[in-house]
Amino acid sequence: MPLLKHGRILGEDAFQPVADDAALPASGAVLVSYARWQAEKDHLSGRNDPLGILLPNNLDMLDFGKEAERFDLIVLQFPKFSDGRAYSQARLLRERFGYAGELRATGHVLQDQLWHMQRSGFDAFEIPRADAVEVFAKASRTFSHVYQPAADGRVSVLKQRLLASQQEAAE
Numbered sequence: 001m002p003l004l005k006h007g008r009i010l011g012e013d014a015f016q017p018v019a020d021d022a023a024l025p026a027s028g029a030v031l032v033s034y035a036r037w038q039a040e041k042d043h044l045s046g047r048n049d050p051l052g053i054l055l056p057n058n059l060d061m062l063d064f065g066k067e068a069e070r071f072d073l074i075v076l077q078f079p080k081f082s083d084g085r086a087y088s089q090a091r092l093l094r095e096r097f098g099y100a101g102e103l104r105a106t107g108h109v110l111q112d113q114l115w116h117m118q119r120s121g122f123d124a125f126e127i128p129r130a131d132a133v134e135v136f137a138k139a140s141r142t143f144s145h146v147y148q149p150a151a152d153g154r155v156s157v158l159k160q161r162l163l164a165s166q167q168e169a170a171e
Helices: 034-039 041-045 061-070 085-096 109-118 131-138 156-171
Strands: 002-005 008-010 028-032 053-056 074-076 102-107 123-124
Touching: 028 034, 034 053, 034 074, 041 102, 061 085, 074 085, 085 102, 085 109
Parallel strands: 028 053, 053 074, 074 102, 102 123
Antiparallel strands: 002 008, 002 123
16 A cells, blocks of 8 residues: 655555564564554564554553554554544644654545644555555645644744744844
């Protein structure tokens, strides 16, 4: 599945998904399920290579959030169009728990929702169709200015104006 990260199309995903019943590779970045993490936490914590986790969209981030910093990648799921719980999960991870690693959306990722996903804190997206990657990349750059603060950390237009006027006053 094609991957879009920070508005750029990536050729290959560095993280190898590993099924719960499969052996872990000796080295390399791996992506494991939340269930596997719970079962093998001690073993997985000892890995020197990047570790990613696929979280269920019904997981309470208040229970998981403190563990977030252990992961280089957190994948949140959009199982269907009408299920937006991953938006809330993303915002909690970024704003409350200060997660700074890659936050990826997978599943029912739609072009017209990409901007809102970015504002919620997602910085990477699994694109459902290879022929739509360019359209998704363009959608990720639709707007150049923001008006409200959000989890993506972009500076709002109001704050930019205030900073500019303070700088002018200081000169």
